[in-house]
Amino acid sequence: GIPFIYQGQELGMENIKLDDIKYYDDIHTLDEYATSINEGVDPEKALELIGARSRDNSRTPMQWDDKEYASFSNVEPWFPVNPNYKTINAKQQMEDENSVYNFYKKIIALRSNSEYSETLVYGEFVPVDTDNDFVMPYKRVYGDKELFIIVNYSQNEQEFKINGEWHTILNNYGDNEKYTGLLKPYEALILSN
Incomplete structure (x- = not known):
């Protein structure tokens, strides 16, 4: 098969935990949330359920380093930066020989x-x-x-x-x-x- 690496996967970036429905943009996620609320699910529980499956997880700004906004931008981005950007970012991963990033490099080298x-x-x-x-x-x-x-x-x-x-x-x-x-x-x- 053809290997795919999605944005941030090679850094070990994790799904962001959003605490408000206002941050979600994916129409399917918004529909799932509305359906859950209409069925009587507690809003906090509904948010937890959609957070695990939302496509918005893959839309967070790239975490380049531990500076403000993860150096994705010098202004606040349209979507929240994952708070773990201080420890999970491209700069840190490139400097750590045992990082997820460097393991991906080894896998690619092995395949080649x-x-x-x-x-x-x-x-x-x-x-x-x-x-x-x-x-x-x-x-x-x-x-x-x-x-x-x-x-x-x-x-x-x-x-x-x-x-x-x-x-x-x-x-x-x-x-x-x-x-x-x-x-x-x-x-x-x-x-x-």
């Missing part, structure tokens, strides 16, 4: 690496069975080359044993130690045969 690119781009997607609801394992197979992708979607360590000899080529924790069968919280890694 001639040793792995054909497997990642053209390889067959092969799901791997697991009884662990928090672990998503799958393989990309192209010819005699296999990549094993394992992701832990939990805030806790998870056990996931695999057979065979594999070496780590990418890990969001930054270490490329031999895979032990124990995944750290929210760990994502790519192994090669």
Whole structure:
């Protein structure tokens, strides 16, 4: 498939929590809010519900640095800047070698690496069975080359044993130690045969 990176995703930007319906502009979101209110949902609860799904989350000003308005503008923008811009911004991410931004760069470099690119781009997607609801394992197979992708979607360590000899080529924790069968919280890694 074709990878997409949306504005701010490469920085780890988060959805903004808006505390008033006046900030929303998306017509679908406004309709959802009105429907919820008409059905008797508490306005605060209705705001919480639409906040989780609103397309306006992706319309916040880009967070360039920790200066006023996140340096998106030198005047107040049309839409609130996420208050976390002081700690989540492009400048901070570029300076931190273990940041989300720099991990995206590593993923892109890996996809461009001639040793792995054909497997990642053209390889067959092969799901791997697991009884662990928090672990998503799958393989990309192209010819005699296999990549094993394992992701832990939990805030806790998870056990996931695999057979065979594999070496780590990418890990969001930054270490490329031999895979032990124990995944750290929210760990994502790519192994090669």
